[in-house]
Amino acid sequence: MSHPPxxxxxxxxxxxxxxxxxYLHPLVTGFNLTRIPLLNKGTAFTAEEREKLNxxxxxxxxxxTLEELAERLYADYVKVTDPLERHVFLRGLQDRxxxxxxxxxxxxxxxxxxxxxxxTVGLAVQKFSQIxxxxxxxxxxxxxxxxxxQALANVPLNDVRIIVATDSSAILGIxxxxxxxxxxxxxxxxxxxxxxxxGPDKTLPVELDVGTGRADLREDPSYLGVKxxxxxGEEYLRFVDRFVEATLERYPKAIIQWEDFSKDTAFxxxxxxxxxxxxxxxxxxxxxxxxxxxxxxxxxxxxxxxxEQRVVVSGAGAGGAGVAAAIRExxxxxxxxxxxxxxxxxxxxxxxxLTDDRSMEDYKRSLATPRALTEGWAGTxxxxxxxxAGATVLLGLSGVPGTFDEQIVKAALANTPRPxxxxxxxxxxxxxxxxxxxxxxxxxxxxxxTGSPFDPVTLGGETYSxxxxxxxxxxxxLGFGAILARVxxxxxxxxxxSAYALAAYTQxxxxxxxxxxxxxxxxxxxxxxxxxxKQALKDGVATEFSIRGLNDTELxxxxxxxxxxxxxxxxxxx
Numbered sequence: 012m013s014h015p016p017x018x019x020x021x022x023x024x025x026x027x028x029x030x031x032x033x034y035l036h037p038l039v040t041g042f043n044l045t046r047i048p049l050l051n052k053g054t055a056f057t058a059e060e061r062e063k064l065n066x067x068x069x070x071x072x073x074x075x076t077l078e079e080l081a082e083r084l085y086a087d088y089v090k091v092t093d094p095l096e097r098h099v100f101l102r103g104l105q106d107r108x109x110x111x112x113x114x115x116x117x118x119x120x121x122x123x124x125x126x127x128x129x130x131t132v133g134l135a136v137q138k139f140s141q142i143x144x145x146x147x148x149x150x151x152x153x154x155x156x157x158x159x160x161q162a163l164a165n166v167p168l169n170d171v172r173i174i175v176a177t178d179s180s181a182i183l184g185i186x187x188x189x190x191x192x193x194x195x196x197x198x199x200x201x202x203x204x205x206x207x208x209x210g211p212d213k214t215l216p217v218e219l220d221v222g223t224g225r226a227d228l229r230e231d232p233s234y235l236g237v238k239x240x241x242x243x244g245e246e247y248l249r250f251v252d253r254f255v256e257a258t259l260e261r262y263p264k265a266i267i268q269w270e271d272f273s274k275d276t277a278f279x280x281x282x283x284x285x286x287x288x289x290x291x292x293x294x295x296x297x298x299x300x301x302x303x304x305x306x307x308x309x310x311x312x313x314x315x316x317x318x319e320q321r322v323v324v325s326g327a328g329a330g331g332a333g334v335a336a337a338i339r340e341x342x343x344x345x346x347x348x349x350x351x352x353x354x355x356x357x358x359x360x361x362x363x364x365l366t367d368d369r370s371m372e373d374y375k376r377s378l379a380t381p382r383a384l385t386e387g388w389a390g391t392x393x394x395x396x397x398x399x400a401g402a403t404v405l406l407g408l409s410g411v412p413g414t415f416d417e418q419i420v421k422a423a424l425a426n427t428p429r430p431x432x433x434x435x436x437x438x439x440x441x442x443x444x445x446x447x448x449x450x451x452x453x454x455x456x457x458x459x460x461t462g463s464p465f466d467p468v469t470l471g472g473e474t475y476s477x478x479x480x481x482x483x484x485x486x487x488x489l490g491f492g493a494i495l496a497r498v499x500x501x502x503x504x505x506x507x508x509s510a511y512a513l514a515a516y517t518q519x520x521x522x523x524x525x526x527x528x529x530x531x532x533x534x535x536x537x538x539x540x541x542x543x544x545k546q547a548l549k550d551g552v553a554t555e556f557s558i559r560g561l562n563d564t565e566l567x568x569x570x571x572x573x574x575x576x577x578x579x580x581x582x583x584x585x
Contacts, residue, residue: 020212021167022047025580034583041065048109049212052579055080055111063584077579081114088115094131099142101127102135105201106145109211113577116205121530124202128483130438130463132198133183139191140235147197148216150190152237156250159257166215171262172494173209175199176217176254180224180241180273181294181329184410184441187273189223190236195271199293199486206532207487207540208574209494215265221250247276248283255284266493266501268293268486277329278374289493291501294329297482297489299337300510302406302435305480305525306338307514309431309458312525318345320355321401321426325393325415325443326408326436327360327375334406335378340507353381357396361409364391397422404431407443411436415444420452428456435462435480446477460525478526485509487532488539495540495573496547497555505546512542533574540570 018024022044024036037044044064045051052060054075061067075083084104091097101123105112116123125131135142155162179192196216203209221242223229229238242250258265267290269280281292291297310317317338324335335358342352358365358378365371367379385391388399396402397419405423407415415434423430430453434443446459447468455470460478468475489509493501516538517527527535544566547553561569 017169019168019170020049021169023050026583028583033580035580037064037582037584040584042069045069048106048112051108052077053080053108053111055579057581060582064582077111077114077577080108080111081118084111084115085119094126095134095138095142097123097126098131098135099144102142102197103144106147110577110579113201113205113211116201117533117577120205120532121528124481124483124529124532125464127201128198129183129481130440132194133185133438135194135198136179136182136188136191137185139188139194140231140233143235148193148218150193150218150220151250151254152220153222153239153242153250154237156253159253160260163257163261166261168212168215170213171215171265172213173200173203173266173268173490174215174217174258174262175203175268175270176219177270178219178221178251178272178276180271180276182271183437185438187224187241189225189228189234190218190220192271193218199268199270202483202532203487203490204575205577206483207491207536208533208570209487209491210575213494215262217254219251219254221247251280251284255288259288264494264497266290266490266498268490270294272329274328274332275372275374278332286500289498289501291489291506292329292333293482293486295333295336296503296506297333297486298330298408298435299333299335300485300489300506301480301482301513302334302433303337303341303507303510304484304513304517305433305460305478306404306406306431307341307511308517308525309460311518312458312523313429313431316345317341318347318355320404320431322356322404322406323393323396323400323402324356324358324406324408326410327358327365327378328408328410330435331358331360331406331408332374332378334408337507337510338406340503341510354384357400357402359391359393359396363393364396366391394419394422397426401426402430403427405433406431407434407436409436409443410441412441412443415449417448417452420444420449420457424453424456430457432457433460433480435460437462439463439465446475450475458525464529476524478524479529480526481529483529483532484513484526484535485539488512488536489543491536491570491574492540492543493547495555495570496544496553496558498547498552499554500552502546502550502552504550505543505552508542508546509539512539537567537570537574541566544570 054073175196177192179188182188200214204211220236222239224241228234269292324331339352365379366382368382432449446465460480465477516535521527
């Protein structure tokens with residue numbers, strides 16, 4: 012016997028009237044309704060809704076519109092000057108009136124992105140136990156992992172489509188943050204909604220609290236996570252296995268984005284689960300895609316191809332490895348052989364150039380340069396490699412500030428009149444160089460992009476905009492496209508297509524830029540999602556039959572129609 016479908020959440024369902032208009036059917040009323048962030052409208056409840064929902068007497072008499080509330084909140088927001096306090100302000104709003112939070116964020120995304128995401132989210136992660144106010148998402152710890160299925164059953168959302176899960180072992184460039192990593196999952200999912208069109212009631216932030224390797228956290232009385240050393244080896248894998256198994260049972264349509272895992276673990280987790288549950292790692296694949304898109308556009312601005320470049324990647328963690336792999340794939344698409352690519356892409360870790368005769372972690376082996384290519388070189392330091400390899404592109408993912416000093420920049424300038432120099436490490440304090448320094452040392456000739464936001468630079472009477480190679484240009488559209496196609500796997504080709512879609516969007520709308528303005532995140536994500544859907548169909552991993560046979564225009568219309576917008580839906584009580 013078939014059972015009726017579950018409502019969207021335990022507190023409400025979204026339905027359509029005979030004319031096809033969406034409305035909210037509440038499963039709670041009165042005071043309890045005002046305590047559910049996705050239902051609460053504050054003073055925007057209409058007089059009729061107040062009467063029918065048992066809200067009379069519980070609200071101020073004023074009836075506002077969403078736009079009026081957003082304007083009022085923005086006036087309060089700008090009075091707050093400290094970035095972390097602004098982060099807490101926005102998180103508090105999200106925890107009490109979620110549609111209003113997204114309306115405010117969407118209206119001011121360029122201004123607020125550095126607050127809800129990098130660089131401020133790095134500080135929010137570090138201070139998470141101190142600023143913790145309200146439970147959000149799912150936390151599985153060593154105390155509860157054996158009851159993972161029950162823990163997931165306690166989540167009041169019944170149709171989750173995207174999960175961002177972290178074990179907090181390598182947050183941004185600040186390392187092991189224990190339970191604080193939940194702030195990253197929350198922040199990323201905020202971008203999935205505002206920039207990727209995924210309804211907030213279809214998202215779930217997850218913290219996999221397997222302990223922390225930091226004694227200072229374990230000994231801190233205010234630390235809210237479990238206070239033991241990190242799980243490792245088989246014990247760790249059993250933990251993640253239980254999470255994945257319970258997730259597949261509760262949310263069979265969900266995609267998982269693995270976030271901020273330490274470099275060895277990041278590759279292991281991705282390889283272990285990517286064909287078990289549709290999933291990807293943003294630090295590896297998202298970073299690779301967004302950097303590839305920027306390099307393609309910068310090459311275009313030079314009037315050159317990617318295949319003509321010699322690329323040095325400083326940093327061989329998850330991000331650096333992902334970037335090197337993406338650049339190599341781009342060169343392969345331009346017709347280069349594996350041998351030719353090996354002569355053009357060089358990756359360095361803290362010990363210098365990766366060469367195939369060195370001892371190294373397994374995931375680095377595919378990035379290593381044949382030792383024979385370095386015969387006769389003066390050395391394998393960053394400066395040596397730039398000089399000996401004739402580097403024209405320098406990509407920083409080391410997390411070490413000051414790595415790209417004047418000598419390094421001028422060494423790259425000696426190889427090409429317009430070097431590509433991207434100090435990409437986050438947060439800002441870990442950036443390899445400041446854009447104004449790179450431009451000054453290069454006399455304004457370098458093509459510069461960063462990972463964190465920087466103001467335009469004025470030099471010699473000319474103003475240079477600094478493109479932000481932010482993963483938020485990739486992962487929201489990648490995830491949204493995968494959701495709409497109902498994929499059974501997220502393929503490498505889908506990720507690569509997201510990079511080319513972003514590059515094409517930038518070239519079409521901003522031909523003089525490396526990346527589009529952050530204010531256009533949503534517009535760029537729509538086109539990324541279309542490219543991802545098309546590639547999923549080509550790869551045979553799309554299981555949503557209704558999209559088959561749609562042309563590009565129809566796919567674009569579909570993505571725009573499905574894109575969630577922050578609007579207060581009317582309530583109807585039967």
